[in-house]
Amino acid sequence: MAAVSRTSHRVCPPARRKRRRPFPTAAWGQGVLNVPVLQSAVCVLECVLHHYQVVGTPGIFVGRIVATRSAQGNPLINFRGEFRTLLYG
Template identity: 40%
Template sequence: MRATADAGTAPHDLPSVSETAFKTAMRALASTVCVITSRHSGEANGMTATAVSSVAADPPTVLVAVNRDNRSHALIRDGACFALNILCSDQHELALQFATRALQPFATVAFSEGVTGCPLIDGCGTVLECALTSSFDVATHTIFIGRVVASRGSGGSPLLYWDGQFGTVR
């Protein structure tokens, strides 16, 4: 049975589902796997993420959601830029590597430096470099909005994440 608000209850006063129920439901979403890279004051980092979305085409704008406990958070905030490295279907090892929070995440990864100074991972299907335009906090995360200032791409089949597994569409 579904709980509904009575005439005197505002929707924002309704209780949230449990964390477990939320995570179970979110496993039903298939998402493209990205590595968000950032750099500030000589320090670079990368983090695997699926919480990425386009926002607008004019101007080209995307958003990423980053946990405030992640080392990338301060680099994006203070460096005012980030890059979305959209992984190809054969790059699941990169997704796993950048999910580990290694102290030197680029030690064994081929990359170049983009116009923003952020690392751009070689071999990705698409890369979008972004200048930070705004941000706002929501619960444990910050949503960073970035204007796309450069892009490159070869296409390729993207790496997907669904129900705890990597996959592809082709």
């Protein structure tokens, strides 16, 4: 999981169903679990799958966090189909 900052929004095109990098213009690094990690992310949680439960079409994934990384910035989230910023303080 990665949270991007408001300034990273321009490199975040809408998700597509094709298997390709969702942020093609962004810089990528390698995570602790040897997975691609978005370098401009405000926070990164690397998890290993602990449990998967079929609840509906997508199901629920439960993971155990094994590595974290954070940086300065206000997280950008998608809520009700719109990008919003979480402000702290």
